[in-house]
Amino acid sequence: MNIDLQALEARHPAAKPGAPAALRALNLQLAAGEQVAIIGPSGAGKTTLLQVLACAQPPTQGTLQLAGVNPWAQSVGALRALRGRLFLAPQVPPLPPRQRVVTSVLAGRLPAMGLWASLRSLFYPADIPAAYEALAHFDLGDKLFERVDRLSGGERQRVxxxxxxxxxxxxxxIDEPLSALDPVRARMAMTALVGLARERQVTLVATLHQVDMALAHFPRIIGLRDGQQVFDLPPDQVSPERLAHLYDQHEHELRGEALPAALQELAPAAPAPVVMHCR
Incomplete structure (x- = not known):
């Protein structure tokens, strides 16, 4: 699916009146079948961009076209059909806690299923081998019949x-897919997502805080800061200087630290231990 954004502006739904737009004058074109990583500091507008592309919220200015059509100029039925061709994976997946993993995974097929088939799938999973194969790409084949509430946060993210x-x-x-994963499973997840998207000619847009993973796995890197595009380059042209500019005053995110050094100095010191003397 190709994507075309022209001078697009969007506001976060929870933004206060008068707050700056989350996306400003954004121009972006993606060909069908491209795999693109979106990087940038917190508050750059990455998640808002995914929400706009998922047709979860309309732009406030500019134009959006998906597969050559403006989603918000379509009828209700046409918009619903278009949304069925999109898949949005939030950072924290909304998985029913008492549901079996096999049912949660097969729920990915719901947009293509009728009402009765959807209801039946809640009680009688229709294609267990397909669910197992999908889970195996993320080292979760052995969790097929586990309940979701018995999984760790990283396991839920992979489901x-x-x-x-x-x-x-x-x-x-895909929004921040590696936030709860260890380095080994993070590499496995990125390899599976990018490789299968390329194999199936699916357009993939992923937001990432792990810059090293973005550079290692994606052929195109887009840097966002304060709702605006800073660069759009292949990974070998994303220099340390460009990254330093992108993450200016957010160096702790680039380095993966909890707090920048200046803030660490201002953080309250840990209380001194209390020593008890017994007489």
């Missing part, structure tokens, strides 16, 4: 990613 592999979508929108 959310496995849904994408079964969705009838031509555009995968």
């Amino acid at each position: 959310g990613l496995a849904r994408a592999l079964l969705a009838p979508a031509r555009l995968w929108l």
